[in-house]
Amino acid sequence: MAQFPHDKPHILGRREVARSRLFAVEELELRFSNGAERTFERLQGSDQGAVMIIAMPDPEHVLLIREYAAGFDDYVLTLPKGLVDPGEDIVGAANRELMEECGVGAHTIEPLVELSLAPNYMRHRMQVMLASDLYDQRLPGDEPEPLIVETHAIEAIPALLARDDFHEARAIAALYIARDKLRDEQQRLQLW
Template sequence: MSEIDPDKPLPHIESRKTVAKSRFFHVEQVDLTFSNGATRQFERMAGKGRGAVMIVALTDDDHMLLIREYAAGTHSYQLGFPKGLIDPGESPEQAANRELKEEAGFGANTLSRLHTVSMAPTFFSAHMHILIAEGLYAETLPGDEPEPLEVIKWPIDDVDALLAREDFVEARSIAALLLLQKWREE
C-alpha cells in the first residue's frame, strides 16, 4: 500500500465541451492528460459551484425533524432531512435557515456546520454542507415544492427503526444521521 502524495499534480484539462444540457443538468466532456502522459476522456455533470445544504433540525425534546417528499428519480415518496440549493450570495448557514423555513416551517437560532459531503465525485462537482439546527422557532417561507411537504418529528434515539424503513434510503440523509450520532457523543 502506498502513501498519499499531497503534492501530486492534478491532470491537465486539455479541453471541455458541453455534450448535453437541460433545465437542470449540464453534461460536459473533459479531455485530460495525467502526469504520467496517459490521456482520458470523461463526462461529468458541470456544477454551478454554490453547493447545497442539508439540515439536521433538533427539537428541544430529543427529536429531529424529517421531511417526506416526492422523489422523481425513484417515483416514490422518501423520508429525509430538509435540504436545498444555496442561492447566489447566501452562506451555507443562510441557505440552511431559509430551506428549513420553506420545508419544515421552522427557523433556527443556532446553525453549526457538521460536515461537507460530495456524491459520486467522479461525475459530480457538487458539495452538500450538513448543518445542525438548534433553538427552533416557528416561521414559514414559501418554497418551490409542488405540494405541501410532510414534516415528521422522529425520536433521535430510534435510529435503528429509521434505518429499517424502506423510504429512508438516501445516502446523504443516512450519512447525516450517522454524523449526528458521532456529534452527540462528543
C-alpha cells in the first residue's frame, strides 16, 4: 500500500554535472520511502527571485510586451518580467522592470500569486504582481532593442490564445487569475 502522504525521498548524494554562464545542472541521487532509488537532474537557476507584472492602465486593460525569445528564435507576446536585483525588494523590482520594459511606473503594486515553471526539474519561482495607478517613466534597460508594448483588454484572453505568438504558460495563468479576481471584485461591488 502507498503511504499517504509519502515521506519525502532521502537525498543520498548531489553533485554539479554541467555549468554554463547562466545555468548549472545538479545530479541528485534519491532513495524513495519505498526503497526505490533514482538519479534525477535538476537545473539550478539564480536564487535571487523573479517577478512578472500585470500592469493595468485602466481597470479593463493590461500591458503586454512583444520581445525576441531566443528559445523559439522568434518574437513572442508576454507579460513584462525580470529578475530581482541584489538589494531590491519585489515591489521595487516590479516597478523597475515596468519602467525598463514598458516606460511606465506604478503607484500601486500588490502581490497576486506565486507561480513555478517546471518544479520537477527547476527550482524557479516567479512572483506575479498586479500594478495600477500607472505614470509615464522610462528607465534604460539591458534590452538590445526597444520592446513593443501593446494594450489588450483583459477579457480578451481567448483572442490572445488564438494568436501564434501568445503561448507562455506563466503569462496565461497570471492573466486568468487577475481576470477572475477583477470579475469577483466587480461582482461584489454590484451586490452591495
